[in-house]
Amino acid sequence: xxxxxxxxxxxxxxxxxxxxxxxxxxxxxxxxxxxxxxxxxxxxxxxxxxxxxxxxxxxxxxxxxxxxxxxxxxxxxxxxxxxxxxxxxxxxxxxxxxxxxxxxxxxxxx
Amino acid sequence: xxxxxxxxxxxxxxxxxxxxxxxxxxxxxxxxxxxxxxxxxxxxxxxxxxxxxxxxxxxxxxxxxxxxxxxxxxxxxxxxxxxxxxxxxxxxxxxxxxxxxxxxxxxxxxxxx
Numbered sequence: 001x002x003x004x005x006x007x008x009x010x011x012x013x014x015x016x017x018x019x020x021x022x023x024x025x026x027x028x029x030x031x032x033x034x035x036x037x038x039x040x041x042x043x044x045x046x047x048x049x050x051x052x053x054x055x056x057x058x059x060x061x062x063x064x065x066x067x068x069x070x071x072x073x074x075x076x077x078x079x080x081x082x083x084x085x086x087x088x089x090x091x092x093x094x095x096x097x098x099x100x101x102x103x104x105x106x107x108x109x110x
Numbered sequence: 111x112x113x114x115x116x117x118x119x120x121x122x123x124x125x126x127x128x129x130x131x132x133x134x135x136x137x138x139x140x141x142x143x144x145x146x147x148x149x150x151x152x153x154x155x156x157x158x159x160x161x162x163x164x165x166x167x168x169x170x171x172x173x174x175x176x177x178x179x180x181x182x183x184x185x186x187x188x189x190x191x192x193x194x195x196x197x198x199x200x201x202x203x204x205x206x207x208x209x210x211x212x213x214x215x216x217x218x219x220x221x222x223x
Contacts, residue, residue: 033223035122043122043221090124098124098223 006101019074021104023087035086077108114215122221128190131218135204145201197222
């Protein structure tokens with residue numbers, strides 16, 4: 001079992017839909033990152049969370065430390081949101097090394 | 111003939127962590143270059159080696175960047191500690207000599223979180 005699991009692996013939505021991507025982890029963490037990767041390999045850091053909730057534009061990230069679970073929500077989705085979304089955690093036992101989920105491929109159709 | 115080889119192709123680290131990039135130039139090329147390229151901009155020279163000697167490192171931020179080419183072939187570029195602003199593509203190039211055609215590797219895309 002991977003230490004970080006994302007679901008779904010693939011997600012196709014229609015423009016305007018509300019989207020949720022989930023990340024679960026099995027051990028204690030000190031921080032969790034949500035990353036966005038567009039075709040061509042560029043990676044953008046969206047959020048870093050250690051507790052609670054963060055919002056930026058149409059993106060919302062939440063984390064529940066007790067349940068070892070985080071969600072990334074996209075409201076009013078748009079085709080330009082199409083990308084791979086990656087959850088990465090800093091494990092309490094690994095110093096600063098990040099452990100990555102396998103990513104969620106999101107496609108938003110017009 | 112193999113071109114300039116770089117590894118890794120992608121690297122993601124958190125700020126304050128160290129990172130190292132490796133370059134293997136084209137066989138027989140005495141001159142090796144390390145460049146930094148930010149998105150939408152041209153490459154900026156960090157350091158130039160002639161064999162194992164760093165002959166131009168005036169643009170290398172020496173407080174956190176270091177490079178070596180111990181045997182005059184492979185080279186490593188190190189950043190310690192990395193800062194958010196170091197996110198960029200790091201390119202290695204080699205040439206037969208200074209002023210001759212430079213051949214570029216594929217680059218290492220560094221993302222600092």
